[in-house]
Amino acid sequence: MDTIALGDVEITRVVELPARGGARQYIFPDVPVEHWEAHENWLAPTFLDPAADEVRTMMQTWLIRSQEGRTILIDTGIGNDRERPAMPSFHHLHTHYLDELTAAGVRPQDVDTVICTHVHGDHVGWNTRRADDGEWRPTFPNAQYVISRADFDYWNPANGHRTRSGPRMANVFEDSVAPVHRSGQTVLWEGDHYDIDAQLRIEPAPGHTPGSSVVWLRSGSDRALFAGDLLHSPLQIVEPDDCPTFDEDEPRARDSRRRVLGEAVDRGALLFPAHFPGPGAVEVRRVGDRFAVKKWAAWR
Template sequence: MDTITLGDIEITRVIERPPAGLPREFIFPDVPRATWEAHRSWLAPEFWHPESDETRSVMQTWLVRSEGKTILIDTGVGNGKERPYMPFFAHYNTDFLGSLARAGVRPEDVDLVVNTHVHGDHVGWNTTLEDRQWVPTFPNARYVIARADFDYWNPENEHKTRSGRQMQNVFEDSVAPVHHAGQTVLWEDHFELDGGLRVDPAPGHTPGSSVVTLTSGTDRAVFVGDLLHSPLQFAEPDCCPSFDEDEQQARAARRRVLGWAADHNALVLPAHLPGAGAAEIRRDGAKFAIKEWAAFA
């Protein structure tokens, strides 16, 4: 279990599923291989495997302890979910709750769950199956979800989405049950988790995509969810994955948040990076570069 402390806030990386590869052309269909080759020296083999041409990612949750609260940022894929059009997220059977227990957290200990956005690999452990019903995994938690995403992905609203059928069942089995249980907080402008943690909008990947900013003492960090799917996007921030609902918005949000991180010496914690898992960055002309990797290796 990898843990670091920033100011008075403790961050633990809880792995749901270890690093695995997915075809580069599926994740980044509009980014030519030549762009990846230009950064091979530091992307391979940890983040991109040139021989198989696969990007590598990990499924994980950030466990944050702050001001006496136990907070989870994103909840992964979850066990037993039916995902007919996203088969690599279907029918997981992992020991995620065991990993949380080894980090000293029982489901009833969790005070807040933050879903940086509503995608199947970020809301899955919101619920577990009991007596053939999906129920909140964390019975005492408030689930913090952007209203923009709640409304966008609610099938009752019949929105036309880029993801289309890939999102089948996600809202129904992983979002609606916690809302019906009265445990959701649907925020619109921003949401203060506590004195050191704040949720702000960063739309583009989804309409309600958000980031969690940490400020404690002289330390700064930002949990960026899927603002980045690969560290390639530090060096090439205009590159977008196939999952971005609005690429123009996503590029603008990525540049804004990374610019803030570079200017404030803030640790950037994406949702899916294997290896070190997070990095401090610096400006590199109109782009960004790794200044120092974190200690989550």
């Protein structure tokens, strides 16, 4: 179990699915192959499989525990038993995610807060699990689920929004968001920030979805940034204008990516994207109007 300490906070990586490849042309259809070839020497083999022409990603979430005893989960993965007809790799999935959480020393009832960086099927799935009566119930019965109101409204089928993701989001709101809202456990935040506590602040970073957000951690002199899907591949550190097919609004996503990467440099923050395999977290530096890897995380 990968763990790192920042100040008086412990961060643990909880893996739902290990690293795997996805077709480069599916994930990044509009990114020139020359961008990948120019950086193949350091992207391969951890983040890129040139022979298979695949981008390697991982399904993971972040567990935060402080000395004050708070237990916070950032994103909840894909979930089991989902009907995801347009996303075959998520369809009727069965993983041991809750066992991995238990191995990290946390039971579902121990979680105080669930932060959803955005509403996509691979970030809200374990918000719920299917009960014996077939209904979807909150997985974390004592937790507040913090979700941006912009995403809640955008993905609510009752509002009839036409989205780029279309069928890929079928059933996600109904089985993974609506049940925790009906249970009275959601906090729908809006504005320029939302403070979880003195150490954790959520800030908007729209583009990937209208309500996409990042989570800043401050503990002593240490800083961390949980970036959700601001980045799908380290390529986007050096090519921040490159967008995956999953970005709802590419111009806003580019603006958010450049702004947040710059803030990470300025604050000396360790960056935790949602899907990086291997070292998983990274410090970045400026190189002209772009960025580069400064140092990968050292786990224990």
